[in-house]
Amino acid sequence: MSHSLSNEQLVAAANSFGTPLYVYDAANIEGQYSALTTAFAGQHVKFFYASKALTNINILKLMLNMGCAVDCSSINEAHLAIKAGHAPKNILYTSNGIHFSEIETAVSLGIHVNIDSLSNLEKFGKKYGGSYPVGIRLRPNIMAGGNLKISTGHDKSKFGVPLEQLEELLAIIDTYQINIAGLHIHTGSEIKDVSVFMKVTDVFFDLVPKFPHLQFLDLGGGFKVPYKAGDPSTNISELAAEIKKFQEKLQSTYARSFELWFEPGKYMVSKAGYFITEVNVIKQTPTITFAGVNSGFNHLIRPMLYEAYHEIKNLSNPNGPLATYDVVGNICETDTFASDRQIATISEGDLLVFENAGAYGFEMASNFNSRYKPAEVMVIKGEAKLIRQRDTFEDLTRNQVEVL
DSSP: OOOOHHHHHHHHHHHHOOSSSEEEEHHHHHHHHHHHHHHHHSSSEEEEEEEEGOOOHHHHHHHHTTOOOEEEEEEHHHHHHHHTTTTGGGGEEEOOOOOOHHHHHHHHHHEEEEEOOOOHHHHHHHHTTTSOOOOEEEOOOOSSSGGGGGGGGTTTTTSEEGGGHHHHHHHHHHTTOOOOOEOOOOBBBOBOHHHHHHHHHHHHHHHGGGGGGGOEOOOOOOOOOOTTTOOOOHHHHHHHHHHHHHHHHHHHHHOOEEEEEEOOSHHTTTEEEEEEEEEEEEEOSSSSSEEESSOOOOOHHHHHHOOOOOEEEESSSSSSSSEEEEOOOSSOOOEEEEEEEEEOOOOOOOOEEEESSSSSSGGGGGGGGGOOOOOOEEEEEEEEEEEEEOOOHHHTTTOOOOOO
């Protein structure tokens, strides 16, 4: 059973630090990582936390303390990982449509790099030849993930080098004698079916003979987390068993073994996160009862952007009779967190909590409508600690330059 925070702890945090407020449970994150390492015990596997899910420096330090490496989607995330204390060998940067100078910076930092295009691979070959081991991100044309916006392996995706261009890829590698240390395929987010990962291993299996210097095979992330009772999730033990078979097949066929890499992001931090808001207004109309909270998609965009479901509970009246609400934000746009949702009876001033808010919550927050970004708190060994201050008015104007 994974650790979760009590109503009392969440109310205490809201009372101490104000709302809207993001709260993260360190023990839950530790439990998620432990579940992975236990399932894959004894296997040649390495986990890189996909830091784009939540990059607060304290989250990155927690990963360091647990022994989890870090996966980065931008060079700034790599700099943050180094600032948090991660060794370069435990930082992976998978580039996507970026200027070659970012790859040069990554090489200067000494971190692992996955290259995403033939164009940047050629530039890499011209500059570094075979002097710096590098990985290639491939696009296998596998459709996967809970939503087209988070599916990255299909045939219209911008990500990776399409397998149809394999001959061109091999020609560039041959021309510059590039040292290809790894192959990377990430098919999407919220993959509930282990067979999707195994389709990727089939692709890898066929490619292995073409890359003599391979050291790792990177299956990306995308483990599905449940958002409500009855939701499916990725069966990690089943995945571990299948990966073990894949390793044995590689060994028996090619007499070669590789480190298998995974990049869990949402899996690591989603359930650990809670987003607490206060109800500003109850608006009764002939057809709908709106519960308007002191936040909006400027703080939690997932319901509006991805139609994502977040369980919403009334912390102030947890056992009250259920009533039906549309929970909406205070942004001057359609700003709906939940429609037609049964929640314990809500009054103005009540605290509502959105669960599963650790991944892509604060990370995608903005100052739209000139509203402040919320504070962030981490509960460590039962104690709530502030890990990011709430914005102030000065934050809205800090980088503006007045010329009139």
